[in-house]
Each structure stands twice: as C-alpha cells, then as structure tokens.
Amino acid sequence: MAPTAAQHDAASAPARGAATTPVADQRARALLAWDAFRDLAAGTDPEAPSRLPGWTGRDVVAHLASWPEEPLLARLLAEARGDRSAAPRPLDQDAANAVLVAAHRDASLDDLLAALDDGRARLAAAYAAGESEGIGFAPTGSQVGPIPLLTQLGAIAYELAVHAADLGPCGAAEPDPDLVDAGLLALADITGALAARHGLTAGTALLGPAGGWAFDAHDGGWTVRRIRTATTKGPAVRAASAGLLLDASAGRRSVPPLLAKRDLKLDNVAGLLALAPLLDHVPGLPGGPALRVAAGWLGGIGRAVNRIQR
Known part of the structure; x- marks a missing residue:
C-alpha cells in the first residue's frame, strides 16, 4: 500500500516527542492511566466535596468522562482527517466545563463509570485510527495552536493524574504510580x-x-x-x-x-x-x-x- 500524504509528512518532519515512540506503547500507557483513574473513581463518594473548591467528586469525574454532547475525541479525529477545521480561537475550557458539570449534576456513580468506559473505548479507537489511517502526526487544534493528534491523546493522562488527586477528599486512594508517571x-x-x-x-x-x-x-x-x-x-x-x-x-x-x-x-x-x-x-x-x-x-x-x- 502506498504511504499517505500524512505519512510522507511524518517521515520528513522534525521529532515530535512521545508521538514518535511506538504507538502500541503510547496506547498502553494511556489506557493504563485511564483504567487507574476509573478504579479510583469507582471508590469515591460522588456527593463529597473534592479538592477543587465548589466541585464534588461527581463534578470532577463528569468533566473527564465521555458524554454525547461533548465529543472531544470525535472532534480531534475529524480535524486530523481534514474533515473539520480547527476552531479559530481557543475554547473557553472553564466555561465548557461548567456547562458539562451542570448537565450531569444528577448522574449516579454507575452513570459516571459508564461514561468513563465510553471515554476509554473512544480513546482506544482514536489511537487505532491514528495508526491505521496515518494521521497520528496530523495537526489538531489546542489551546495554544495546532499540535499532533497523538500529542493531544497523550496529554489526557495529565488531567487524569491531577484530577485523581483531587478525588482524595472523596475517599479515593492515592493515585497509582503509573498514572502519576504518565501524567508527568x-x-x-x-x-x-x-x-x-x-x-x-x-x-x-x-x-x-x-x-x-x-x-x-x-x-x-x-x-x-x-x-x-x-x-x-x-x-x-x-x-x-x-x-x-x-x-x-x-x-x-x-x-x-x-x-x-x-x-x-x-x-x-x-x-x-x-x-x-x-x-x-x-x-x-x-x-x-x-x-x-x-x-x-x-x-x-x-x-x-x-x-x-x-
């Protein structure tokens, strides 16, 4: 099979950090981090106040989970495939989080875990698409401009690791060292x-x-x-x-x-x-x-x- 234009670009481009390591390793690390966060979330009291002022455990988990109205990974894939242009200006992440949290203020723990499971499946599918379609290095829009799809996917571990610690007051155990390492x-x-x-x-x-x-x-x-x-x-x-x-x-x-x-x-x-x-x-x-x-x-x-x- 002839290489795609994206694969040609990848071969001639400068080094791009973790995205240039084997995709299987990237995917394994990302899914391990996701699973570690889910395990912590399963042991929390969603009604309890988290480490974040004004946020409960439910709020912390809800804004990281996958919901029909917040298709982040779908957006990133569409941009990497060239089916959608990146937003002309950075997303107001705080405002978007507030809307998402408010929409799921009554979610049960089972609802939250199911939404995390959906997010995991979408993350695995995004890595598979990046590899099979040759779009892992394709630019996607971020808060600071275009960065490769695989870089965006890896960055999710940072939020998971930070928010895992936010769940401590809700009864969560200490974050798994592998989750912290992926975040770092x-x-x-x-x-x-x-x-x-x-x-x-x-x-x-x-x-x-x-x-x-x-x-x-x-x-x-x-x-x-x-x-x-x-x-x-x-x-x-x-x-x-x-x-x-x-x-x-x-x-x-x-x-x-x-x-x-x-x-x-x-x-x-x-x-x-x-x-x-x-x-x-x-x-x-x-x-x-x-x-x-x-x-x-x-x-x-x-x-x-x-x-x-x-």
Whole structure:
C-alpha cells in the first residue's frame, strides 16, 4: 500500500516527542492511566466535596468522562482527517466545563463509570485510527495552536493524574504510580511541544525522588526521555514527589512556599528562563489542562522565585 500524504509528512518532519515512540506503547500507557483513574473513581463518594473548591467528586469525574454532547475525541479525529477545521480561537475550557458539570449534576456513580468506559473505548479507537489511517502526526487544534493528534491523546493522562488527586477528599486512594508517571510524561511532552512550536531551543527535566522525564526542543521539534535518577545535568525542576510536580504545575499548590521549604528545587534557573517567552502565548495561567499550564509553570516560577534560591 502506498504511504499517505500524512505519512510522507511524518517521515520528513522534525521529532515530535512521545508521538514518535511506538504507538502500541503510547496506547498502553494511556489506557493504563485511564483504567487507574476509573478504579479510583469507582471508590469515591460522588456527593463529597473534592479538592477543587465548589466541585464534588461527581463534578470532577463528569468533566473527564465521555458524554454525547461533548465529543472531544470525535472532534480531534475529524480535524486530523481534514474533515473539520480547527476552531479559530481557543475554547473557553472553564466555561465548557461548567456547562458539562451542570448537565450531569444528577448522574449516579454507575452513570459516571459508564461514561468513563465510553471515554476509554473512544480513546482506544482514536489511537487505532491514528495508526491505521496515518494521521497520528496530523495537526489538531489546542489551546495554544495546532499540535499532533497523538500529542493531544497523550496529554489526557495529565488531567487524569491531577484530577485523581483531587478525588482524595472523596475517599479515593492515592493515585497509582503509573498514572502519576504518565501524567508527568504528558507534562514534559506538552511543554516540549510548546517550546518547539515557538522556535525555542530549550530543555528541562521534571524529577521526583525516583527520576522522571525530560524534554529537549530544538530545530522546530522536540524529544522526550526518561531520567532514572533524582538529579541530572542541565535545567531541572526537582520535587519531593512526582505528584507534587503535577500539583505545582496545575496550581493546586503554591510554588513559593514549596521552594522555601525545599520541597521544590530548581536547577539552572537561567536555563529554565529560556522557556519564559511561552507565557505570552498561553492565556489564563495557572490552572486548566496541560495544554494551558505547562509552559507558564516552568517559565513563570523561574521568573518569580529567582531571588528565593540565592
């Protein structure tokens, strides 16, 4: 079978992070993260307040699940196939979440789990389509401009990991380490994608006590790599736990106190500041999904706390 135009483009394009790794590995990691979140959701009290002010456990799960009126993966596939143009301006994610949560305020736990199961099936189908149709690297619209379909699919693990911790007050167990690891990879991958998209040459490691992930952006592309130690050469953000890195990036924990207590440490602040230009392209930080927070977190905390570590 002759290669498609998308496959020709993929062969000649710069590196694109986790999307360039075997699709089977990407799919396995994404589905493992989804299953880990579902397991936590099954053990929660949907009526209990979550870690997010004003949101119950039901609200947290509902906005991540798949509902007929919120066909995110269908939209991404249509854009990757060229059947639909990306939205001309970024989606107001907070407004969209509010509408979705309100629409399912009476959903039972069984309803929520069924909607999560539908989301898992759609995620698996999206990976299959990306591979079989050669559209894994096709651009899809995001909060910060076009990024590959596979990059978008991998970024879902970030939200799952952050919101898994949000369910703690609702009776959920600690998030599975594999879920946290997938979320950390997604954070590194998206930050690399943003840096590459804006022509930056920069790299950073995101490290917990057992290691983590690093990205390097250059020549319009980016790579990601696993780090298996708590320290590495070059710019790095190191934390007392991998989960703390996710919490800091998502605005769940205030960064300056973490730095003051040395629960969060920055290596090579000057190198981290190479990412600061991304702040001009990512509105509404901190908060929101990985596509909105990743760049601002690394650049912003470097600027804000350079004095603290002197």
